[in-house]
Amino acid sequence: MQQDSEENATEVKSVTKTLAIIETLQGLDGGRVTEVANELTWPKSTVYNHMETLEQCGYLVKEGDIYNLSLRFMDLGEYVKNRDEVYSLVEPRIEALAERTGERVQFVGEEHGKCVFIRIAMGDNAVSTGSRLGRRRKMLHATASGKSLLAFMPESESEAIIESIDLPKLTPNTITERDELHEHLEEIRDHGCAFNYEEHIKGLRAVAAPVKRQDGTVVGSISVSGPAHRMSGDYFTDELPSTILGVCNEIELDIVYQ
Known part of the structure; x- marks a missing residue:
């Protein structure tokens, strides 16, 4: 999700981080906080807070300590x-x-x-x-x-x-x-x-x-x-x-x- 400096002038970093987590979970076919943090080289606390928020909003599901994308994306995909x-x-x-x-x-x-x-x-x-x-x-x-x-x-x-x-x-x-x-x-x-x-x-x-x-x-x-x-x-x-x-x-x- 790299962009050039001109585009970065309007970038909302929290949104960029959230989307990176979603794409990383897709690539991993689901994963734990530690696995996502290691993949992105981010602090575990940052990844945890974003993933918990996504889960609370219905965009992730959690089974044990493993997070995955929810069926909410199926609805969005069908619309697109x-x-x-x-x-x-x-x-x-x-x-x-x-x-x-x-x-x-x-x-x-x-x-x-x-x-x-x-x-x-x-x-x-x-x-x-x-x-x-x-x-x-x-x-x-x-x-x-x-x-x-x-x-x-x-x-x-x-x-x-x-x-x-x-x-x-x-x-x-x-x-x-x-x-x-x-x-x-x-x-x-x-x-x-x-x-x-x-x-x-x-x-x-x-x-x-x-x-x-x-x-x-x-x-x-x-x-x-x-x-x-x-x-x-x-x-x-x-x-x-x-x-x-x-x-x-x-x-x-x-x-x-x-």
């Missing part, structure tokens, strides 16, 4: 999941696409420079990629969905995100140079689709295209991913992109007329 009506319009479309392709289909948005998994549908042959609803990843440069979002969002926003990340090398195919990424994004704009040639996970390929509102604003990106041996040839470069673009077009019509 359905906050934008577009998300509900996407769901049946990507479920049908997953059934048609047999692969993993994801609807991904961008928030604070990170990919956020908003909807996931699994076909009969879908493989796991470690993603889950709500998970956030700072890897827009290495995924089909991420590159699709970067390519079609306003250039100033895209540039700010690219400048804020290190472009880490995740596989031998990951783009790690900004100039190369800019050229690649231009190709995506021309083509309409983004491709992931094992750039995030070795052996996994994906195709993605953006979903836009009537004013051209990108609301998210739909991707289909699968093993490289299935994602190959004309199916990968022509047939699948055409199918995804068609689904995106259908959703965009739903946005306008429903």
